[in-house]
Amino acid sequence: MAEDKSEMLKGTLDMLILKVVALGPIHGYAISQRIQQISKEFFQVQQGSLYPALHRLENRGWLEAEWREASSGREAKFYKLTKKGRKQLEAEVLNWARLSDAVALILRTAE
């Protein structure tokens, strides 16, 4: 429980999903792959975290879903940002900046 990779997302998952979806319509499975790839394998979004998060974001009106054909030729659920979702992303990015600044302040404090 101490040094494993679990609980790495620490509440950033929603923001990361919103950001990746903001890059263009994309389906769930691909979102997790993209997050993993862009973060150079740091984040590994489990499906059990991913799908509930997507439904959460959709329920809050930040994402919209539509079934379409994926590049694989099979049906997949494509998500895109709503206007509210874009605002939410902005807010979360701003808040992340403030949060990491605040953390940095504390970590840099010397006695």
Add this chain to the structure above:
Amino acid sequence: MAEDKSEMLKGTLDMLILKVVALGPIHGYAISQRIQQISKEFFQVQQGSLYPALHRLENRGWLEAEWREASSGREAKFYKLTKKGRKQLEAEVLNWARLSDAVALILRTAE
């Protein structure tokens, strides 16, 4: 639940506490004030988050407690880092750096 200040700590609380305690023995109540002050009021550690966290850290052997007289003249529980706690702090700081780097990678991705 969207824009309020709750759930700001996002798993960083343990690290922040360890860091503040690393600056020198300090009691619980003062830890939360110090975090708030250094972070320029960004973090407001509720007592219901603080004390369970302190007990958690103590149980894991990262902190040691001792009752002493506070500057106010009253008894308070002073915490200091153990050797394990120092290692843990290092690990968490390193991990935080990796995490925020990974987030930055994703947030900076343009289409």
Add this chain to the structure above:
DNA sequence: CTTGACACCTAGAACAGCTAGGCATATATG
């Protein structure tokens, strides 16, 4: 024909952080 990648999903557990209480003492204020 069976394995692995793709693509979706859920239930239940674990855990962190919050709200909202509680206790006790000291000091300041009306």
Add this chain to the structure above:
DNA sequence: CATATATGCCTAGCTGTTCTAGGTGTCAAG
């Protein structure tokens, strides 16, 4: 004197996120 405020400790119980661990089904490759 009463009472509010600050100090200083604590817990129970709720909520929300993430994980583990399962499940469904299709398609391509070997």
